[in-house]
Amino acid sequence: MRVIGLVLALAGGMTAAPDLILHHGRIVTADAKFSVVEAMAVEKGRIVATGTSASMLARKGPSTKLVDLAGKMVLPGLIDAHVHALGAGLSEFDSKLPPLNSIVEIQAFIREKAKTTPKGEWIVVPRTLPPRLAEQRFPTKQDLDVTTEHPVAFDGSYVWGANTMALQKSGITAATPNPPGGEVVKGADGQPNGILRNAAGLLKGVPQGASYTEAQKLAALETMLKLYAAAGLTSVGDRAAVLEDYGLYAKLKAQGKLPVRAVITWRINAMRSAEEVVAEIEKNPWKTGQGDEWLKFGSFKVTLDGGQSVGTAYQRMPYGAYGRQLYGQTNPDARGTLFVDGPKLTTIMRAARNKGWQLTSHAQGGAAIDVLLDTFAELDKERPIRQSRSHVMHGSFMSEESVGRMKKMGILADVQAGWLHFDVPALEQVFGYRNMRYFFPLQTYLKNGIVIAGGSDHMIGHDKNRAVNPFNPFFNMWMAITRLTREGKEIYPEEKISREQALRMYTNGPAYLHFAEREQGSIEAGKWADFVVIDRDYLTCPEAEIRRIEPLMTVVGGRTVYER
Numbered sequence: 083m084r085v086i087g088l089v090l091a092l093a094g095g096m097t098a099a100p101d102l103i104l105h106h107g108r109i110v111t112a113d114a115k116f117s118v119v120e121a122m123a124v125e126k127g128r129i130v131a132t133g134t135s136a137s138m139l140a141r142k143g144p145s146t147k148l149v150d151l152a153g154k155m156v157l158p159g160l161i162d163a164h165v166h167a168l169g170a171g172l173s174e175f176d177s178k179l180p181p182l183n184s185i186v187e188i189q190a191f192i193r194e195k196a197k198t199t200p201k202g203e204w205i206v207v208p209r210t211l212p213p214r215l216a217e218q219r220f221p222t223k224q225d226l227d228v229t230t231e232h233p234v235a236f237d238g239s240y241v242w243g244a245n246t247m248a249l250q251k252s253g254i255t256a257a258t259p260n261p262p263g264g265e266v267v268k269g270a271d272g273q274p275n276g277i278l279r280n281a282a283g284l285l286k287g288v289p290q291g292a293s294y295t296e297a298q299k300l301a302a303l304e305t306m307l308k309l310y311a312a313a314g315l316t317s318v319g320d321r322a323a324v325l326e327d328y329g330l331y332a333k334l335k336a337q338g339k340l341p342v343r344a345v346i347t348w349r350i351n352a353m354r355s356a357e358e359v360v361a362e363i364e365k366n367p368w369k370t371g372q373g374d375e376w377l378k379f380g381s382f383k384v385t386l387d388g389g390q391s392v393g394t395a396y397q398r399m400p401y402g403a404y405g406r407q408l409y410g411q412t413n414p415d416a417r418g419t420l421f422v423d424g425p426k427l428t429t430i431m432r433a434a435r436n437k438g439w440q441l442t443s444h445a446q447g448g449a450a451i452d453v454l455l456d457t458f459a460e461l462d463k464e465r466p467i468r469q470s471r472s473h474v475m476h477g478s479f480m481s482e483e484s485v486g487r488m489k490k491m492g493i494l495a496d497v498q499a500g501w502l503h504f505d506v507p508a509l510e511q512v513f514g515y516r517n518m519r520y521f522f523p524l525q526t527y528l529k530n531g532i533v534i535a536g537g538s539d540h541m542i543g544h545d546k547n548r549a550v551n552p553f554n555p556f557f558n559m560w561m562a563i564t565r566l567t568r569e570g571k572e573i574y575p576e577e578k579i580s581r582e583q584a585l586r587m588y589t590n591g592p593a594y595l596h597f598a599e600r601e602q603g604s605i606e607a608g609k610w611a612d613f614v615v616i617d618r619d620y621l622t623c624p625e626a627e628i629r630r631i632e633p634l635m636t637v638v639g640g641r642t643v644y645e646r
């Protein structure tokens with residue numbers, strides 16, 4: 083039935099008038115020539131023509147809807163190649179999260195919670211990344227002792243903080259043995275200072291996160307996807323899904339409630355034997371490209387190392403003395419954590435490649451990038467890896483050599499320009515400015531012909547500018563253009579990219595990564611009618627205003643999914 087309907091629609095399309103014509107605007111097509119046109123016509127979810135206002139209006143029929151852009155700018159639908167929509171949707175499902183940008187704000191949050199929390203019950207500070215705290219250090223028990231009547235736990239992901247009462251309640255003393263791979267960090271007095279590295283399991287009775295019904299999860303996911311549409315996004319890459327998450331997307335799609343297109347990355351749990359992981363890959367029916375234009379599978383992912391925000395990204399160089407202050411590290415030679423060794427990674431990736439997957443790994447530290455590229459090189463020897471459009475996810479600490487290897491093998495990069503803004507001030511203290519030379523080297527990538535796909539790595543919060551990480555695409559494009567840290571310092575200006583390149587990073591680049599460059603990423607006849615009308619001129623507005631650009635209307639497949 084569907085096929086017949088489509089054929090009839092196409093046949094009808096030859097003579098019927100467009101459903102929608104947008105005219106008298108500045109439409110940045112992001113085509114090969116980076117043309118700017120006045121008008122476009124849309125029919126049955128696709129762009130059928132672009133050109134002058136007069137030529138498009140001449141196609142008008144009795145039921146064509148006309149939109150007079152009155153000089154406003156239109157961009158191709160923006161694509162965020164890296165989000166975590168479900169977790170982010172749930173993070174503020176029950177209540178708004180407070181701003182936690184400093185230890186002072188964390189203390190205010192604890193005081194506020196203490197007023198309504200019964201004495202003796204836990205207060206948990208929501209996940210916060212230490213390099214983004216104004217004080218640039220990990221909070222200790224003294225910082226968290228603003229209440230003496232409640233145990234307090236600070237969630238810094240791999241590293242947690244505890245106040246004095248939390249340590250007492252959990253029976254953690256100077257005599258407590260370190261758990262395997264973890265550490266009860268001691269202060270100068272030899273007593274636990276409240277920092278628990280990979281040792282949060284020692285805290286007794288901390289309430290686990292709320293559990294949600296499927297209906298609540300669906301509502302949270304839909305809310306989040308609508309907020310993406312309101313931010314000007316028309317497609318997102320969800321980067322760490324399991325079977326259940328995919329099911330939620332599929333349900334929303336079946337109910338006609340997907341406001342944006344979604345490409346799902348399957349993250350496998352690799353923290354077990356290679357045989358078990360391979361068996362799961364082989365029995366699973368999924369592979370890259372399965373699905374349709376609204377929902378499909380993207381890449382296969384293994385998390386290779388930890389995070390730069392918590393001192394666990396696997397680096398070529400040690401974290402050194404500053405790691406103690408920032409991450410609560412006690413070993414100045416620590417280089418972070420590699421979760422999966424090279425031979426095991428190769429075994430897993432080979433199985434996924436043979437199954438038909440595009441490959442990727444979360445790899446932030448330079449040494450983790452090296453391990454991933456070694457695996458890609460092994461597989462490349464067996465069969466060229468280029469066609470699989472495999473990529474490095476994040477790749478924060480690149481080097482000239484690793485960029486050269488990516489170029490040679492045709493590896494892409496999933497990049498988070500926004501991290502320059504938030505994380506460089508602290509990371510520069512840890513590693514020194516010289517070692518930040520290839521921190522998201524966007525211009526070097528482009529000069530080497532490496533496709534870059536922009537993404538936010540949005541995981542917590544609903545506000546596009548205050549979320550961790552901000553999913554406002556114009557903020558991330560602005561960062562790629564300016565490379566300004568939150569302290570106003572320019573980081574390696576030779577790595578800045580132009581406005582055109584930054585727009586391509588959020589359109590053409592991720593479209594290519596998603597094997598969808600024939601359908602999206604530019605405004606051209608035949609492609610999906612995915613676009614965003616914005617409130618000012620992206621190409622000519624003052625540079626400082628780029629991050630403040632606001633969408634007026636977002637259209638996906640010819641359907642308006644957001645209107646201001």
Ligand SMILES: [Zn+2]
Pocket residue numbers: 164165166321539
């Ligand atoms: Zn991520």
